[in-house]
Amino acid sequence: MSTSQRLLAEADAHSAHNYHPLPVVIASAEGAWMTDVEGRRYLDLLAGYSALNFGHRHPRLIEAAKRQLDRSTLTSRAFQHDLFPAFCAELAALCGMERVLPMNTGAEAVETAVKTARKWGYRVKGVAHDRAKIVVAENNFHGRTTTVVSFSTDEEARADYGPYTPGFEIVPYGDLAALEAAVDEDTVAVLLEPIQGEAGVHVPPPGYLTGVRELTRARGVLFIADEVQSGLGRTGATFACEQEGPSGVQPDMYVLGKALGGGVVPVSAVVSTDEVLGVHRPGEHGSTFGGNPLACAVALEVLAMLRTGEFQERARELGDHLRHELDLLTGGAVREVRGRGLWAGIDVAPEYGTGRELSERLMARGVLVKDTHGSTIRAAPPLVVSKEDLDWGVEQLGAVLAESA
Template identity: 65%
Template structure:
């Protein structure tokens, strides 16, 4: 059989999108842009068109694309050691665990890879703690969650999702979860009983449209869980690591959870890194063989994660998010009544509700893409802004100006 000549030329955006659609499972609906290069807050497609990235990988790129310190850490580690599995120790993991615990004010770290793995790990820890420390009867533990939550898409996690897109068609579902309205302390307290292991909450609900609870909600959860001998698990996979102007979003109410779930930005946009960080009493319930991950805590991930923590230790990025967040909110406020129905913003993170008369969230995102700005829609007419914390004020203003242009027609 004669070998056919291969086309060595670079394929166009349209060709690559067509190839993806024919060979990839359709579990995403991306905007029709094919990114080939990136630096800082800017990306470039295969035809050389440049776009301002105002999504930052759903906060996975808090420090921008290819931050020099993170790239250097990855390169340096690639020349030394990438994987041992947890069958052996490696020389990078201890330092990463120490740094992350110190940064968060907690005691111990359980390294994983993806955000969903961190959530699953937190659930297992909470149940194990409930049985071995709290004294809940076997298989009776429950975990209280909030309506509108997004914690991932594994079968256990979608069991307590109320999003039909994420949930429908994937049953039977895992029992042991109770859902209450978000930002409702009375409903939360009513759902907690003697078998409750934990309350699992996003301090800010990202996928729901950057929903920010009323002042006192997080402090109320902390007081309630402490009084009821229940764990407080804060999912800061999107909200954490500088995004809201503080290292952790729970810091806005000066509370510390028992277990903290981290991911996305922890890998610096280079490798998937997630972690559960928590109090020693809770983390110590796990024994050898009861949980694990071949790649969790690998030397490359630990090296990059340590470099991420190093960037956060200076406080520079938290301050940038705080300062530029004022600019973001001011610009969005000026658009209310001019195509924007309302918005919610904290730090460099905002959910913007577009007047449906101006288009769906998807349509507005596509129009912004035509203006050279990348964002992503969620839930109908809401779009999200989560630019890299390294973005310049000039670029931020320019990106928001594009939204004004699109809404002006």
């Protein structure tokens, strides 16, 4: 039995089976590459669902973490620490907002956004008690907490977790007429992913986000953009919302996570205005680890890296190249390629295998991706990936499809 087989067997015996990982055991990683316990190298084309936008162990982020490890790691919000003011101020400025409420995971940030929107609805908009409604989209993915799966349309994520949290209405993604019909006097927010990642990297039709912004503003409803996966450089801009139309759209609230922690520590946040986040009062919401010193140290370095624009430019240029190379595969095995920046959903004809089977075949060739929804695979390379590595990865996909013909 190999080391990988032994470790996989131990994990299978002692961990809950809430994941079905590919049969690879990673021991180390750097940049866009990972190495398993047997010394085999793999090109990472998943990047931790965008948590590793800056690659594995980026030197600037590791150095920031090391410096902070020698100072302090946790105070909890019961006390103030010296990095917290700068983290909040710089993240708010990046978003064009005024206030930040830090959490840890993306799901926690979504829960925080839901709570904030409801509280704002009661205290500012004047919605009757316990009647606040939030409109969401079909095929969304906002996390896996009880409340969040209550408005999921993915039965695999939702089944057997009821009773479900009320207060949500689901409409088709990209359908402005359906959204307008769903918004009523009890609606406090519209919560959307600017690009639906887990659904298969679905980009909404042109004008959709602009229409959402205009509708929510006209009806006195908050527009919440969940940019946990799409944000912080992934799509070729700091935020996917910026790429709508000639000047982008500005939501009332950003939900951020994943890449904000640089692939080092979990960091998430809700970022909004004085009016919206000002509804919170001491003791009403919080997190022991939210905004801790180590998290702030890493996130501040992430923000510094984003301010250069280097990573957004790489995502744009390499993303255009990736899309061109993937488009060359369409028409036969590849039915459709969707995406923006360094983010692609690749629909493969079912006769070439399921997404899981294709992912396993790519793994055997040294490329790691993730399947979703049948025969769709997702590619989300670290923004530090080289053009040559991207070309090699696409070449392996072409070879896998040729073998499956």
